[in-house]
Amino acid sequence: MKENIIFGSYQRGIYMLKFDTDSGHLSEPFLLTDVDSATYFDISSTGTVYTAIAEKSMGGVGVFDLENKTLHNITKHLSFSPAPVHINIQGALLLASNYNGGSLNIYKLSSDNHLELSDTFINSGTGTLPQQNTSHIHFAGIMPDKRLIVLDLGTDEAIIFDISESGKLLNRVNVFKFPNGFGPRHLCVTNDNHHIIVLGELSSEVAVLSYVEGSLVLEQLVSTIPDQWMGENGCGGIKLSFDQKFLYVSNRGHNSISVFKLEFIASNLKLNMIQNISSFGLFPRDISCDKSGDYLFSANQKSNSISMFKVLDGKLEYIKTKNNLDMPVCIKFI
Template sequence: MKKWYLVSVLCCLILFISCKEESNSKLFVGTFSENGSEGLYSYSFNTKTGKLANKKVEANIKDPSFLAISSNKKHLYAIEKTAEFKGSKGAVIAYEIEKDGLKEINTVGTGGGYPCHVGISEKGDFLAASCYSDGSLSIYKIGENGSLQQNPQYIDHKILDTIKTSRAHASLFTPDGLFTADLGLDAVKRYTYNGDKFVKGNQPSLNLPDGAGPRHFKFGVNEKFLYVINELNSTITVFQRKENGEYISLETKSTLDKDFKGENFCADIHLSKDGRFLYGSNRGENTIVIFKIDKETGKLTLIGRESVQGDWPRNFAIDPSNAFLLVGNQKTNNISVFKRDVEQGTLKFLDEVKLPSPVCLLFLDL
């Protein structure tokens, strides 16, 4: 009797350990409302095997083209293309993340046209929506329950340049304030919070060459280095932070193979969680370019590039385990899954799932 009891206990223990080893994260996917898309989706992602499963429509909304999750993992914010709000061509929807799905908290208009990005402060008290078509920012205060407050601060980039056309594309908060990539002005604009509102920082602009088109950017460890991917001239520019808090340009690297002759538009950029490797997406060449980052200087060394196994990689994401990289290919309606060599930084294609017009991938680490 005791023998069978011990065997049963051992079997249960093995089963328990096996279940614990099956680690899953949740992947949210924003899409363009075309090709049969139903809006905002989710999948479960196995961080051991790299498999996507359990596809679910989380919210039936129009063009949820960008998503952001609060640092406490309690709230998700999604862009929506809508004319519902007076004087606005878009909105931001706040959701509470529940065990069985998303619960809408509230929706607010952006004021500006065609919002394409949202960024949340680390404390979760501010959200910035970047509006592409009229080059503006809408900065919202966030309530304790995750709700977006009315009457956001509105910053108009059109007044900053009378020659170029402003195209605000991405905004990220830092301990210093707020950084915004403006693709049309060829600059990353800086703002600081004065206790009442966001105003121009001491270094109001990080300027890039004419026609560069800065689209997205990421900070290295401790914000010592800043990496900007430029859509229009297919480059990545590295900035270094000086002791006075200002950033200076260090170098600019092409994202394209020297033999590529076609048209290309860069899109997304991410760093591995250990800060050793940088990845950028090429729409046209249809690759993920891979660079190694020098820990001391912040400079980049080209490792190589990998086909995205699709067309028009608008967005991609590294999973919470740091062992996989997933790419949303807008024009071929698929998400490609790659195994990532954490020591070498290289990628190996594993699998794909079909989904209409995926344009934003965002992991929730469960």
């Protein structure tokens, strides 16, 4: 089976690789579009690519149509602010999280793939670590109950709102406070719709929380790195396997990928680490499974490489590394 891998780059644009699942062959990358700060993007069901972009002193979201190995620009939404750190398409809404400035822009997707700004949320506050001297919104998503959840790495908060179908913020439902210095970055939602797994970038931990009608309760806090590690580390990517039996987390600094097995005990969810394997590259910023779920790829920003692993009963077996790439960051399959 042939698959396409798309990755964003800190240096220059968005690239594509061809992946043959039968032979394991990875093609040489080719540039789809040359845009600055294409560090995170998402792809709609129609194949439209929405990416973070920066132009001179402005930042925002670029909208591109993927056609004949090229991304054709549809429109750009720029303002005098840095480029978003995370973009998430949720149904008819696009959520653009801004680390610098502590803000979230909510866009409504039109039938012709254009964006219309529906609402903006700006948070304030600080945390206990030097990296938390102000608000840093790093993720936003729509929960199964249609509420909006926002993760602020700077304030150690998960903020939950009621939101309209058109993207207008309604009342603030809840603010959950993580342990000091946790630094919530990204999250996954389990299929039971009553648990979220949140990645703590600053503490190198994963938090398991129950979720009921906007209320969060912490069930478990588990480290993503070995106890004996004394160096610096910051978590990067978090992904659930398609069958939701395993969780994968990348460690930037320890340069590894941790594998956890999910176990439901009564109504509680528990994570057990079953493997910690080298990422075979420096600073693994994002990880992604291919469409079959048989392979996992790590985008190693500081070694300009992508590592490939075979998934065997949840655990990872290293296969090879594709080098001489251009600071890969966000990685997705289409």
